Every structure is written in structure tokens, then in C-alpha cells.
Amino acid sequence: MATVELEHISKIYPNGTAGVTDLSFSMQEGEFLVLVGPSGCGKTTALRMVAGLEEITSGSLRINNKEVNNVAPKDRDIAMVFQSYALYPHMKVRDNLAFPLKLQKMPKEEIEKKVARAASILGLEEILDRKPSQLSGGQRQRVAMGRAIVREPAVFLMDEPLSNLDAKLRVQMRSEISKIQRQLGVATLYVTHDQVEAMTMGDRVAVLKNSFLQQIDSPQRLYDHPNNLFVAAFIGSPSMNLFEGEIEFNSTGANLNFGNQTIYLDNKVTSLHPSLRSFNQRRIVFGIRPEDLYDASLANQNPNFQSIKAKVSLIEALGSEKLIHFTINANAGITDDIKQIAEEKGAMDSLLGSQGNSQAEGVARFPPRSAVKRDELIEILVDTTNMHFFDIDTGFSIWE
Amino acid sequence: MSKPINKILFYGFVIAFVLSSLFPFYWIFITSLKTSAEASQITSGFWPSKLSFSAYNTVFTQDNFLQPLLNSAFVSLATTVLSLITSVLAAYSLARLGIKGKGLILGFILVAGFFPIIAMVGPLFLVFRTLGLLDSFTSLIFTYLIYTLPISTWLLTNFFSQIPKDLEEAAMVDGASRLQALWKIVIPIAVPGIFTAAILSFILAWNDFTFALSFISSPSHFTAPLAIVNLGQSQFQVFYNRIDAAVVVTTLPIALLVLLAQKKIISGLTAGAVK
Ligand SMILES: Nc1ncnc2c1ncn2[C@@H]1O[C@H](COP(=O)(O)OP(=O)(O)OP(=O)(O)O)[C@@H](O)[C@H]1O
Numbered sequence: 001m002a003t004v005e006l007e008h009i010s011k012i013y014p015n016g017t018a019g020v021t022d023l024s025f026s027m028q029e030g031e032f033l034v035l036v037g038p039s040g041c042g043k044t045t046a047l048r049m050v051a052g053l054e055e056i057t058s059g060s061l062r063i064n065n066k067e068v069n070n071v072a073p074k075d076r077d078i079a080m081v082f083q084s085y086a087l088y089p090h091m092k093v094r095d096n097l098a099f100p101l102k103l104q105k106m107p108k109e110e111i112e113k114k115v116a117r118a119a120s121i122l123g124l125e126e127i128l129d130r131k132p133s134q135l136s137g138g139q140r141q142r143v144a145m146g147r148a149i150v151r152e153p154a155v156f157l158m159d160e161p162l163s164n165l166d167a168k169l170r171v172q173m174r175s176e177i178s179k180i181q182r183q184l185g186v187a188t189l190y191v192t193h194d195q196v197e198a199m200t201m202g203d204r205v206a207v208l209k210n211s212f213l214q215q216i217d218s219p220q221r222l223y224d225h226p227n228n229l230f231v232a233a234f235i236g237s238p239s240m241n242l243f244e245g246e247i248e249f250n251s252t253g254a255n256l257n258f259g260n261q262t263i264y265l266d267n268k269v270t271s272l273h274p275s276l277r278s279f280n281q282r283r284i285v286f287g288i289r290p291e292d293l294y295d296a297s298l299a300n301q302n303p304n305f306q307s308i309k310a311k312v313s314l315i316e317a318l319g320s321e322k323l324i325h326f327t328i329n330a331n332a333g334i335t336d337d338i339k340q341i342a343e344e345k346g347a348m349d350s351l352l353g354s355q356g357n358s359q360a361e362g363v364a365r366f367p368p369r370s371a372v373k374r375d376e377l378i379e380i381l382v383d384t385t386n387m388h389f390f391d392i393d394t395g396f397s398i399w400e
Numbered sequence: 401m402s403k404p405i406n407k408i409l410f411y412g413f414v415i416a417f418v419l420s421s422l423f424p425f426y427w428i429f430i431t432s433l434k435t436s437a438e439a440s441q442i443t444s445g446f447w448p449s450k451l452s453f454s455a456y457n458t459v460f461t462q463d464n465f466l467q468p469l470l471n472s473a474f475v476s477l478a479t480t481v482l483s484l485i486t487s488v489l490a491a492y493s494l495a496r497l498g499i500k501g502k503g504l505i506l507g508f509i510l511v512a513g514f515f516p517i518i519a520m521v522g523p524l525f526l527v528f529r530t531l532g533l534l535d536s537f538t539s540l541i542f543t544y545l546i547y548t549l550p551i552s553t554w555l556l557t558n559f560f561s562q563i564p565k566d567l568e569e570a571a572m573v574d575g576a577s578r579l580q581a582l583w584k585i586v587i588p589i590a591v592p593g594i595f596t597a598a599i600l601s602f603i604l605a606w607n608d609f610t611f612a613l614s615f616i617s618s619p620s621h622f623t624a625p626l627a628i629v630n631l632g633q634s635q636f637q638v639f640y641n642r643i644d645a646a647v648v649v650t651t652l653p654i655a656l657l658v659l660l661a662q663k664k665i666i667s668g669l670t671a672g673a674v675k
């Protein structure tokens with residue numbers, strides 16, 4: 001049974017801005033669904049429409065099989081955690097937690113019991129008699145969570161609940177929220193712009209861009225089978241390497257030419273992407289995840305591995321691995337989407353630097369024992385079975 | 401400010417300024433504690449030669465000053481309550497409901513609040529005479545509202561605008577109606593602003609002399625300032641000590657009110673609400 005169903009939901013703000021366009025999905029009972037996308041893509045708008053805080057311009061929204069388009073927030077059986085936490089400053093933590101229950105006119109003893117239970121789940125017992133101003137950021141975040149879970153609602157809505165925490169606390173709360181959500185089994189719609197958060201927390205992840213839904217799938221599926229260039233570039237860190245090339249089929253397979261190099265794709269590889277054949281002799285964008293690139297001096301030969309040459313521009317040694325930034329003689333597969341993502345991820349400079357002069361930048365994930373050095377011309381092996389191909393005009397993935 | 405001489409000059413000036421501002425109050429206070437005979441002497445001293453509470457006694461017994469005090473209290477309280485109820489709702493609407501031309505409305509409201517009192521007296525007199533409301537408390541309350549409503553509304557609109565919208569939305573998601581969110585969340589948080597508006601309204605009503613003088617004629621309806629003027633005068637003598645005693649008992653409640661309310665008017669009450 002679906003708990004929340006969105007059917008062709010659109011939101012156009014009075015000033016004409018499209019907040020959300022034709023959004024449809026349904027959440028299963030107990031599902032953790034994450035809405036992710038760059039700033040301004042409509043995540044908050046979508047969430048607020050489900051909450052009833054924003055009017056729905058068109059489409060139908062159902063919660064527990066009841067259409068709620070015109071139902072007030074208070075009657076939707078939802079609980080929401082705000083990005084700002086929105087704790088009531090004049091009430092003690094205890095009263096903050098009890099507030100939704102008091103509004104339901106629940107008997108006092110029952111309220112106390114439920115508050116105590118929520119407090120113990122979130123470890124708030126010690127601070128129940130403090131005011132929000134006397135709490136740390138992490139504690140406030142917990143209280144906000146607590147106020148949502150006392151309700152035992154049909155749906156939790158969370159709008160970037162972790163974005164105000166420092167990095168360490170964020171990672172800790174990430175797993176804690178997941179744990180609590182699983183424990184309570186309440187369907188959760190979770191908004192974030194952080195794709196790592198989306199991937200680690202979500203049962204399914206919906207990727208939005210400019211008010212449009214791009215893809216909704218399990219994290220692994222999004223990672224392995226992105227629908228389009230946008231999803232491919234957005235999901236994964238470091239991002240997928242995207243280059244322009246020309247594909248040329250022959251009797252044994254295909255040659256992918258870029259810059260002054262060629263990657264040979266044998267029939268086994270091209271058969272993974274049957275419709276690639278219709279792009280014969282045309283320019284396409286191809287993508288390779290950083291972990292599908294191997295240090296030629298370490299890797300075993302493998303018939304699917306094809307060698308390319310690149311110049312190392314920077315090495316980030318992370319201990320467990322080395323991120324090798326390289327430049328390669330090719331056009332970067334840059335579309336407006338990709339620029340937007342690069343801007344979000346703070347990688348705009350390197351991207352712009354590679355534009356026009358047919359020097360593209362890329363990243364490879366090598367094991368720590370790799371001995372490559374900066375400014376060295378190295379040989380990199382490409383796992384061709386895991387390559388991605390995109391239509392350069394539409395950005396769509398080329399699969400079937 | 402670094403040189404000692406500058407410091408001395410600065411504090412010297414401050415002390416002189418404070419003393420000269422406070423001196424009239426001091427003079428009123430000690431005069432109220434003098435006997436009639438001493439108070440009427442031209443060379444009356446800086447300290448009563450003999451402390452006497454007879455002026456206070458006379459003011460409440462012979463002059464029946466309690467009645468005007470109660471009248472003033474009633475008119476001021478009624479003004480304050482009516483003004484608060486109306487301005488809270490008006491300010492909330494202006495702050496939250498995205499009303500078109502809100503800036504214009506607020507500007508107009510502010511201007512209305514500063515309309516010269518003397519220009520209002522004549523027209524209002526005619527209005528109240530036509531309505532048969534002259535010499536009534538109603539006329540005063542209505543008139544005071546003309547001044548307290550704009551100021552309160554303007555002040556509270558600014559106050560409400562500063563309260564994060566998230567808080568109300570959280571309350572509404574938590575199961576509150578808009579009015580419940582206003583009553584249980586917004587108003588408690590806006591207490592400092594509401595207190596300020598209340599005190600301003602109360603003081604404005606309590607201190608008014610011009611309108612009371614114009615509209616009220618029967619002594620039983622006199623407010624305190626009006627009563628003070630008509631007090632302690634006989635054909636042969638002005639009883640300064642009694643006038644000043646009445647001034648002291650009229651001023652004291654206001655002073656106490658402000659001092660007590662000061663504790664409530666602490667800013668930063670929303671600390672911890674968001675982030
Ligand atoms: N009240 C509003 N009036 C007009 N336009 C709005 C309003 N709220 C949001 N928008 C616009 O709608 C679009 C989607 O906004 P939304 O807040 O949903 O984005 P978001 O995905 O939550 O972004 P962020 O990650 O920055 O929070 C944006 O273009 C934004 O400018």
C-alpha cells in the first residue's frame with residue numbers, strides 16, 4: 001500500500017516561477033525516499049506541498065489513499081523536521097515535544113509516556129527541562145527529530161535536517177536517523193542537496209533538476225544506470241569523468257576516438273549498449289567512473305581493459321586510496337547541466353580551464369601503493385564494460 | 401576620551417545634565433512633603449523644614465483624588481486592551497498574509513499616529529457632540545485609540561515580521577490552526593513587543609490632558625491630569641503641596657509599571673528557535 005502518492009504534481013509560484021513540474025512518484029510503507037538535486041531544483045517546494053504549506057497548482061496528492069490537496073497541514077497526519085529546526089523558543093524541550101500531542105487533546109499521562117519514550121530514543125532525557133537557547137546545535141537537531149516522532153505520523157518530512165551540523169556530527173546523525181526510521185517503520189520523505197547523504201540514507205533516491213524529476217531509483221541503480229548526463233554527473237564523488245568522442249563501428253566492435261587516442265570497444269561491450277550502433281560515425285559523450293580507471297603498472301591485463309595516456313596534474317593521497325587528477329587530450333563533455341553541477345561541487349575552475357583548448361580533466365581512483373607522480377605521462381587502463389554513453393544532444397543515456 | 405581632562409569634562413557635563421533634568425521632579429516631590437504654609441513661601445528651602453504627609457491626606461480626603469485616579473485607570477486600561485487586541489490581529493495580518501500595498505499601509509499608519517493632537521480636538525468635539533458622547537469615557541477611549549492603534553500596529557508588525565515563519569509552519573504541521581499558532585507560538589514569543597505596545601498605549605492614555613479637558617465636563621468623570629489642574633485652588637491661595645502630592649501619586653504607578661515591565665522587555669527572546 002502506498003503511503004504518499006504524487007500524481008502529476010506541479011507548482012507555479014505567483015511570480016511565474018516553476019517550483020516543481022509534473023512530479024509523480026509513490027512512496028511505499030516504511031520507505032525512505034530522498035529528494036536530491038542542486039540548489040533551486042524544487043526539493044523544498046515538493047516537500048512543502050506534501051506538508052500542505054504550499055498550495056498545489058495542479059495534480060493530485062494522496063496520503064494513505066485519501067486525496068489531501070485541500071486538506072490543512074494539521075489534518076494530514078504528517079510530521080516535519082525543518083532545516084532551521086523551528087523549535088519553540090519559549091517552551092522547554094519537554095513542552096516542545098509535548099506540543100503536537102497537547103493539540104490532539106491527549107490525556108496527560110499518555111503525553112508524558114510518549115514524550116519519555118521519544119526522549120529515550122533520541123537521548124534527550126538530560127535536557128528535557130532546558131530551553132532551546134540552552135542547547136547545542138546537535139541537541140536542537142535531536143529535539144526537532146523528537147518532536148516529529150512523538151506524533152507517530154503516517155509520514156515524516158525532513159528538509160535538509162543535517163545541513164546546519166558540522167561534518168562529523170552530520171555523519172553520525174545520518175546513520176542515527178536511518179536507524180530510527182527503520183525502527184519506527186514510518187515512511188520518510190527526505191530532502192537534501194548532498195548526494196552522499198542521499199545515497200547512504202535512501203531506499204530510493206529521486207533526482208530533480210530545474211523543477212523536473214530526472215530519475216527515481218535505488219542508489220545503486222542510479223549509480224550504475226544513470227538515465228542521463230545530469231544524473232551521471234550529479235551522483236558519485238568524485239564525479240564521473242565525461243569526455244566527447246566519436247564512435248566508429250567495424251566488423252569486430254567499435255572504435256571510440258577522442259583527441260588523438262582511441263578506445264577499442266569489442267562486440268561484448270557494444271552489445272551491452274545495442275542502440276549505440278545508431279550513433280555510428282557521430283559524436284557522443286562517454287563517461288567513466290574514477291574507480292573504473294586502473295593504474296597500468298599495477299593492474300592485471302584483462303581483455304576488457306583498454307589503455308589510454310594521460311598527464312598527472314595533481315595527486316590527492318587519502319590514505320586508503322589516491323585520487324589522481326589528470327589531463328587528457330580530448331574535449332570535456334560539458335553541457336549546461338554539467339556546469340551547474342560543477343559549480344555546486346566547487347569544481348568550476350578546473351572545468352572551465354579545460355573548455356575550448358581540447359584539454360579535458362579527469363580523476364582516477366588508484367590504490368595507495370600506486371607510484372605515479374605529478375606531471376608524469378602515465379598509462380591508464382579503462383574498464384570498457386563499465387563505460388557509459390550519452391547522446392550529446394539530448395543528454396540521454398544510450399542503453400537499449 | 402583618552403585624556404583625563406576630557407573624561408572630567410564628559411562626566412561633568414553628564415552629571416549637570418542629569419541633575420538639571422531631575423531637579424523639577426525633586427522639587428515636586430519635596431514640595432508634596434511640605435506643609436501648605438511652607439510650600440507657599442517664596443523662599444521655600446530645598447528640604448522641608450518639617451516632613452508632613454498632610455498634603456497626601458488632604459488630596460485623598462478633602463479633594464477626593466481617588467475618583468479621578470480610578471477614572472484614569474479605567475480609561476487607560478480599556479484603551480490598552482482594545483488597542484492590543486486590534487493591533488495584534490492587524491499587525492499579524494500585515495506581517496504574514498502577503499497583503500498588497502503593505503508598505504503603503506504601514507506608512508499611512510505611521511503618519512496617522514503622528515497627527516497633531518490639537519488639530520484633532522475640534523473635529524472630534526463636533527463628532528462626539530453629534531453622537532451624544534461628550535463627557536463620557538467612551539469619547540476618551542475612542543480618541544486615544546486613534547493614537548495608540550497606529551503606533552502599536554506599526555511596532556507589532558515589525559516585531560512579528562522578525563519571528564521566523566518556520567515556527568508557525570511547524571506549529572501548523574504539529575496540528576495547530578492558524579489562530580492557535582498565533583496564540584500559542586507567535587504571541588508568547590512577541591511578548592516583549594506586546595509589552596512595549598501596551599506600555600506606550602497606557603502612558604499615552606494616562607498622560608492625556610488636552611482631550612480630557614475638551615470632552616469631559618462633570619468632575620465625577622475627571623481623569624487624573626484634569627483633576628490636578630482643578631485641585632488645590634481656593635479663592636485666596638494655591639496649595640502647591642496638594643497639587644504636587646497629586647502629581648506624585650499620578651506619576652508613581654506609571655514609573656513602577658515601566659520599571660516592572662522592563663524585565664519583560666528583553667530582546668533576543670527568540671534565541672535558540674532556529675539554527
Ligand atoms: N515563494 C516563492 N516564490 C517564488 N518562487 C519561489 C518561491 N519559493 C521558491 N521559489 C523558486 O522555486 C524554485 C524551487 O525552489 P526550492 O526552494 O524548492 O528549491 P530547493 O531545491 O529547495 O533549493 P535549495 O537546495 O536551495 O533549498 C526556485 O527557482 C526558487 O527560486
Ligand SMILES: [Mg+2]
Nearest residue numbers: 043044045159
Ligand atoms: Mg530547499
